[in-house]
Structure formats: C-alpha cells, structure tokens
Amino acid sequence: MAKKEYAFYPGCSSQSKASAANLQTSVAAMCKTLDIKLTNIPDWNCCGASIAYAGGGELERAVMNARNFTLAAKHLPGQDIVATCAACWLNSRESKDKLDGNPQMLAQANEALKEAGLNYQGSAPVRHMVEVLIEDFGYDALKKPVVKSLAEIKFAGYVGCQTNRPFGIAGESFENPMYLDQLVESMGGEALTAYDQKVTCCGGALAFSEPDKSQKQIRDIVEAAYDQGADMLVTPCPLCQANVEVYQSEINRKQGTKFKMPIVYYSQLMAVAYGSSVKAAGLDGHIIAPTKLQQIAAKK
C-alpha cells in the first residue's frame, strides 16, 4: 500500500510532556507501521476547545481554527487535516462548517485573518484519526500488520462524547458505536461489547470546575468496567483518558473505593499489537499502569 500523507493537527495536549504526550507517542508508532506520514501543520495554534466559550466569542474561536486551516492549505496542499484529539477535531469541524456555510462569517474571519497575513479560501476536510483508520484502511487492512495477539486482555471500549457526538464516525450510532470494539477485536483483544458506559460523559472540562459532579460520572464509567470484568478501558479521547485515569485516586480517597483501572488509547494497543515496545507505545506514560498490555509489549 502506498504511503498515505496527512496534514496533522496534534493539538495542545499532545505536545511533548503535555497531558496526552503518550497518545502522540503511540500514534507515531502506529502510523509508522501503517506507513502513514503525518506532517504537523506549521505553526498551528489551539482550537479553543469547547470550554472557551465564555472567553472567546463565536468569531474569535472560528478564526483560531481558520488560521490552522489556512496554514494547512498553504503548506500542505491537498492533504486532509487529521486530528487525534476529540476536542480539536470537533471544534475544528464545527468552525469549518460555520465558515464554509456562512458567507458573512467567512468575510469577517478573513478580515481578522488579514491581520496575521492570511486568507482562508476553503480547505481539505478535517478528519479524526479513527476515520482515517476505518475509512482509508479498514479493519482487515489494520489487522494485517498484527504480530502480537492481545487475546488475554479484556477491553472495555470507552468512546466518550466528542469523538462520537455531534459528528461521530460515519455509519456508527450515537448511542452504541461499535468501532472501538471492532478495533480491539481486529487486534485480537477481547471486546466487552456489553460495557454500558461506552458513551457516558466524563465531565469534560468540568472535571476541573465541578469535580464532585464529574467524579460521579467517572465512578460510573470505572465501576461498569469492573462489572464487566475488564482488564482496562480503551479510549480515543485524551481528555477522557486523563480524567478517568487521574481522578480514580481522588474518588478512592473521598469515597473509599479501590479503583485502579488502567485506561489506554486505541493507538497504544494497536502499537503493541504491531510490535512496539513499552516506551514506543507510550505505555510508560500512565499513572495507573496497564500492566497486562505492558507485559505483552515487553515480550520479545
């Protein structure tokens, strides 16, 4: 298969030593195996995330994203823009829909972009990495490079919100998307399809501002994984990963639970299945170690 090239929008949390640095590590490993070339959009900026709404107005948030699109179109013409972060993908797509569908907003955005010496004239689509995997490769193609079976691990697929709503992956339902389970199965793992907190909200940004309310959500998400006998959760979303992993100790402290449920990225389990080491799969980047996956990665 020929090399596939994409304009990559890593997002703030995927930068080195940022909260989802290990997502980026594992994505790089996974892409290497699949012969995907990701080229960072030069000088990209933050998408504004969902939570910035009270600080930045509609237009300000839109121009932040328009700047990224314009840079991508300029430096990486013809390449689809790919994001790995759910919020980056969602906010970019939302802004792009508005810019492309509203001539007045487009004109105003360009007026602002002019100050940065740019002009937005449309761009390639903004896609999530999972879309690339499923649509440009397909499960069968993703299965081919597998060298290590994950057969001994039971994964509860935690899709979360923003990879799933409001856009979601084409052909999947909002209430019960199956792609994560199918990815797990393609890598030889056991997908716990009856896991019922698949699309529950972890609290998102409100994990910081409303910790008690969010931790109730996280408790449900983790508890249901235990109920299913899961070895670990798997997710596509950096904020879901961080919230669910980081706050388990808080919940334990406050509520006397003994949660220690690892949560990994789909790209990590794919990297391991493709033969990556613990380090290359970013498995050294966890507070709750995904021991079973680490063991497989460490096996020669």
Next chain:
Amino acid sequence: MQALRTTGHQGIPAVAARYRNNFLKEVEAHVEDGEWVKMCMQCGVCAGSCPFGPHWEHPPQEIFMMIRAGKRDEVLKSDAMWMCTSCYNCVVRCPRKLPITQIMHGIASYAQELGLAPKNQPTRDFSIQFWNNCTKTGRVNEMKLTVGLYFKDGLVSGIKQVMNMLPVAIGLIKAGRLNPFELISGHSPKDQKGIAAMLKKARAIEAQRAPATH
C-alpha cells in the same frame, strides 16, 4: 401565586408582557444559534439526556420556555447553562435538531458579556481562564492553567487543593505528561504577534454587532 406583569395592550390592565417575543428577539439577535430557540417543541429529551441533568437549575427545555415567556433576568442570571459539559448528547437526540450545546454556550457567553452571569461560577471562571491561557501565546499552557485554577480562590485554598492533587501531579510528571517548567516557558506558535492581532480584530468585529438591548 399569579404571575402578573404590565403591558400596554388595548386597555388590558396589569397583566403579563409575558409570552410576548421581546426577550426571544433579543436572544435571536445576540446569542450564538439563538434563532433556534423558538423551534423547541418541549419534549424534554434534552433534560433527560444530560449527564449533569440533576444539577441544572433549569434544564434546556425550561430555559427555552423561559426565553419565550420573557424571563430575561431569571435566564441570564441562572447557574444552569454553566452546567453544560459539552457532551453533545442533547444535540444528537433532539428531535428538532436544535444545537442545544451551542445555544447553552451562547446564552452563558451572552450573560457573561452583559455582566449578569453568576459571580464565582467555577465553570465561568475556568472558561475565561482557559481562553486567556490559550490565546496568550496561541497554545494551552497546561501547567499554568492548572495552577491558576487551584489558586483562583486564594493561596490557602490553592495549597489545600494542590496538596490533595499532589500525588497525581507527581505521577503525571513522572509519566512525562506534566511539565513544571511550563510555568516558566511552554509550547507556543511562532507568530504570536499575528495571532494576537487577528484575535483583536475578531473581537472588534464582534463588538460592532448590534449592542445588547435593555
């Protein structure tokens, strides 16, 4: 209690200006996606789909009805919209396809703009901090954001929160996912000047829109 308001209608005595369209029109003019508010059909699916549903003073369905009923202050001063986690569950389930998440953000943002949003609303504070943080250089500085958040209520409470979360923070630092040196300097795009100018212009354009009534 009968809710009685005055109106200038055809010699009708002191009776509600309620269920007139004044506030609805204001929302349509000033709130992001506000023109959708009138399309709500009051099914309540949004209220039942919200992960933070029980914590809303008024669920979206009620907010929409309150807007139509002209309850301006009650809506804009409410804590309700600030409960939105941006999970978009209401959006995908709404049979009328209202962009409810966006409207909630829009109303919250409008309330903030008018200075009516509740003071010390933690999500409001975080939202503004986040925007300031990410626009300062053009990318988020997670370390500064976290520290800023914990110390927003002062040193003592900040230290307390830091102490609680310290093991986690140390874990993250060990895992290579939190960088204390970001307090001094973090990631940033090169063209910070351009970004700042661009945002300044965008803000100026937004401010030109029809000023808020009332």
Next chain:
Amino acid sequence: MADNKFAAYLCAGCGLGEVLDFETLEKVAKREGKMQVIKRHDFLCSAEGVQTIRDDIANEGVTHVLIGACSRRAKTDAFDFPQTPMARANLREGVLWVVAPGTDHDEVRQEMADDYIRMGCAELKKMAVPAGNPDCASNKRILVVGGGMTGLTAAIEAAETGYEVLLVEKQAQLGGWAAKLHKRVPFREPYAEPQDTGLAELIARVEAHPKIGVHLASTLAETAGAPGRFAVKIATESGAVTQETVGAIIQASGFSTYDLAKLPELGGGLPGVVDQAGLEQLAKAADGGAIQRADGQAVNSVVFVQCAGQRDETGTHLPYCSGHCCATSVKQAMYFKDANPDVDTVVLYTDLRMPGMGEDFYRSAQTKGVIFTKGKVSTVTAAGSGCNVNFRDLILNEEVTLGADLVVLATGQVPNSGVNIDLVVELATEEQASGDQAPAEATPVATPVDLPPSILNLTYRQGPDLPQLKAGLTDSHFICFPYETRRTGIYAAGPVRRPMDMLQATDDATGAALKAIQAVENAALGRAAHPRSGDLSYPIVRLEGCTQCKRCTVECPFGAIDEDERRFPVFNESRCRRCGTCMGACPVRVISFENYSVDTVGSQIKSLDMPDEFSERPRILLLACENDAYPALDMAGLSRTLYSAFVRAIPVRCLGSVNTIWITDALNSGWDGVMLMGCKRGDDYQCHFVKGSELAHYRLSKIDDTLKQLSLETERVASYEVAITDSQRVAALINDYAETIKRIGMSPMKGFN
C-alpha cells in the same frame, strides 16, 4: 342422498406419511366415515394430486370431497372446487405440527388424526353447495349523503371510477364546513403555508360530471331495501318527494361545532372569544388583511386555547380529541402572523397533535414566530375590552395570567349521526314492557323531541340510523375495517365516523367510495360483503318451526332481518354478512346455512370415538372463531408450538354463531371440556361481526345452569378472548385447560350415547 358419492383424499406429504398410520386413517374414513372413495397421495396439492380429485368429480361421480391434509386456511387455491361441498381435516397444522414428536406420543397423535378424519366425514355429509342468493339485485348507483368535502370527494371518486352517483345535500349549496374556511391546513409539500381549500374547483367538477346528480336543499325521507336495491325517498324543503333506487350509500353527514355556550368558564359568549369557526369567519372577512374582532376592535394579541371542551374526563364535554384542531390553530395563528408579524400569537396546548406532515407545518409556524406554550387553561375572563387567559404553565410549573385582545377556543367536532338507535330501542323496550302486549312496531317508536332528526330514515326493524360505536360516532371496527358500518352497503366517511381533518376526510371519502363499489358489485352477484366476501351462502330459515321469538331479528348485528306482520323473521340476504349470529341465537334451531349449520358442527361433535371414563385420555372440544382464533392455532402449528393432543378444534364463523346446543350435546356425549375462543368484545372490540363475541358471552353466562342440571363442574365450559397474534398464548391456554380437566377429572357423562 342416493346420488351422492363421498370421497376422502388423504395427503401423506409434508411429513404426514412418516408419522401417521395412513392405513388406520383410511380404515376410519371407510368404516366410520362411510367414504366411498378413499385415495392417498404423497403430494396432494400438486397439480397432479389436484387433477386426481378433479377427474374423480368429473368422471367418477364424486359429489363430496374430504381433504385430509393441511389446514382449511392453507392451499386454498389448489383445493378449490366451487361446485362441490368440501371438508378439510386438519392433519398438518392441527396434529403433526402441534403434538410432541417421538414414539411416546404416537398413540395420542394417531387418535387425534383419526378423530379429525371422523369429524371431517361427519361434517361433509351435512354440507351442500350454496345455491346463491335468490334475492340479489343489481342497481349499481351510489348515493352520497352530504355535500361537504367528504361527500364531494366520494361522489367524484365513484363517478370517475364509472359509477352513477346521486348526491343529496341538506343546504341550498354544496361545500359544507369547507365552504366556511378562509384557507385549509396544507396537504402538499412543503407543508408550510395555509392553502386554498380547492373547494370551488371540486364543486365545479361535481356539478359538471355527467354521472353525478345533485339534490340540493334535500334530505332523505325514507331509506328501505338492501344493497343493490335501496329505495330512497328524497324530500326537498318544499315537501316534494322523489323516489330513487340506489345500490349502496355513503353517509358523509359531517359534523357540527361544539356549542360555545357550553363553555362559559372559557369565556364562551364574551365579545373577545370566538371558536375556530368564528375565527374563520373573521379571517374570511379580512381576506388577508388585518383580522379584526366582530365588534371592529383591532387584534394585537391573540391566544389559542387548545382542547376547549374536548378530551374531557369529567363527562361534561366531549371525551375525545377531534384531531384537526391543533393544526387548525397553527393555521389560524399564521393568518395573523402573515398579515402582521408583530401580532403576538400564543398557542396554549397540553399536547400538540400534528398528524401526517403536520410537524412541518408546526415548524413553519414556529419559524414565523408563533409562540407555543404547554399550559392548561383554567378560565378565560373579561378584562377591559379584551380577555385574561388564566393557565398553568406546565413547563415552568406556575400559574400565569395572559392578556389578549382575542381568544380562540379550539372546540371539537360533534358528529352529525342522526338518531342514536340504541336509545330508541331502549325506549321502545320500555314502552313495550309498560304497554299491554301491544304488537311490536316494525319501525321505530315515537321519537322523543330531544333526539336529533334522522339522517337516513331507514325502515329497518332496528332503527332509522347507523348504529353508533361511542360518543355518537358511527365508527365500526376500530382496527381493521374503516368505513364499515353495521348496516351492509351503507358506509360512513369523514367526521361523522370519527373526528378528523380535511385531508383524512378526503382519504376517507375515497375509501368509502371503493367500499360502496365493492358492495354493489357483490350484491349483484349475491355474494357476501366483508369479512366473508364472496360467500354465496345465506341463512335459510325453516319458518314452520319458528316460534316468533324475535331473537334473530334483535340480535343480528347488521340489522339484516326485519319482521313481517305476523312477527316472523324476514331475511334480507343482501344485508347479511353470514356470521351466523342468528343461527347461534335460534332456540329452536331452524336457521342454517347450506355449508354451515347446527348439523355440520353438531355431527362432528357426535362423531368421536370417545374413550371411556377410565382411559385417562380426556377429550376437549375447542370451538375457535375462524377470524382470529383458528388462524392463531394454525400459526402455533407453523411455529411448532406444542399443545395437548386431547383437544379437537372446530372452526366457527363467529362465536356469535355458536348455538348452545353444541355445548350441551358435547357434554352429553362425554366430552370432558369445551373451550370457546373468540375475539375481544366490549367498547374496543375486535369481533369481526361487531356483536358476535359479546352475544356469545351473554349466552354462555346462562350455561352454568345447564352444567348444574347435568351435575357437572362449571370449569367444563370455558371461554377466552384471543387475538390473531396470540399463537403462543392459544397453545398455553389449551395446555392450562388440559391441566384443569386433569385436576377435576374425566366427565362422568361417557357412554350414554
């Protein structure tokens, strides 16, 4: 019977041959069933198998055919010998597929099959081919009563299909309610704006149509006869009467608006309050301009109150939802918004019901700025020159007072159904009871003043108008048979049938026109109308045995039976639906059909080889309604749902046709129990003949006395309501009942016959 030759054809296909002992079956058919020809075939429904039967009929003088194969409901195209009486022994769905497999059950399975052969032979001997209705008439003209949207549509649809139409309208002009509308709710894409009613064009088409004759300012003074030969007297206001003959009738007499004066709490009578009809009048007057009140006052704010005097649970007002009023209010709110977007329009509703493409229309109104508020209105009071609407906001959960220049009450539709004949019959009965043995009138008794005038003035024994289902609506079977009424050849369409909007009314009119066409075509051939369409049998009465008890004339659900001057029943075959309710009612058993009679069933009941009291092999008779229960049994078989092999099922046309003699005969012959399965009765009945299952239930309530006389347990007779979807349940009911019989023990009545 000298010329009769009875033949049994047994099919060994579908696995029957592997499981049943055909030699025994043949022996039973020959020795007990007295069949003169017995043939076995491995694939009887094949062309070749069927040809064997045809050849025997044509060449061997076979006059009666028993098919021992699958259910009578299967392979009806193959086993179709219209000139030959035929019985079907149900060995496949009734035995093979429902008795537990395995050799352990060979004996009971074979007994069951043997019995079905015995029963089939017994039935066959009592059957004859229906000779056809001697009284059929072939007038194919269709009378439409009512010249509103429904009637006009029915008339044009029937005429365009090629049938002559007579249209009778009470008013001096056509149009009815539709003529009073400014515009109608949209019925075409994009369902966003009120539309022209299209009435003028429709009236012009009707008036110009060569096949349609219109009588204005006219009513029906009398309707007599039957499908194919209704004799109607059309009276004009001036008193002139024209006599006409028609084949079928469509009653599209429409509705009246609920009287505003009955709603004083909602401001009925205030100058600032109108109903929807009143608003149409104002809108018509404004003709697209600003709508003013009747007193000339401008309207800057208008509130629509939905469900005014409707969906009332207190019994004071209309109990039902009229279906159209939500869309009508949306339309009327648009009248205001389209003329002036600054007029405040608020619709107060508890549930907005927008059927069809109404959601698009609703959204369009929201886009125009009509405010919809979920609220329950308690009162509307005068306030200055306007009104205050006091309501509870059901979303914000508070009491609110809202001022308005004009309040529009969405009142409901009251059907123009004419006389409630149930009321008249009650009055007649009372009068008879108090009077001194006065002979019963063939026509209804004096009508009290407060009854509305009759629409049809039928000369039927059972009253002058269509029977009403509930709330004055002349609806029929609520699920399956729209337009059908309980008067054969007379179809109700539009809001007289059930509340509806204009689009539904025009659909209704088209459906009723087709039903009327079917009716005249069937009547011309002497065939039954729905649900036994095509049946040529009809009730034959042996008048010399009749005791003039009038049960048949009273109980016939379709008013098919009148009485002559000596109080003997007069059967109008064309009005008959062939349900057999009269047969079930007759205490002296003088009513029968050629292919379905007290004997065809009774002889089956008596044909069994009854095991003795100590055999531990009880026999349970199951009389199953052919409309729902018997198909459900077949479907149980189809899904291989097992049930007791002690049951023997006999299909009946309707539980109403079950004559209690069958039950007493069965108990006397040593049957251990009798199950009856029929359709649901009551207000939400599913009986295909409306009253059949209810009458059967009533008759069965008297059976306990019989059981006591025989010193039998009351459990020996049990009746069940069964729906066609109950295939699993029928099996469970049979098994439970078999357990009951096991518990109470075998009948002591064995061996006496």
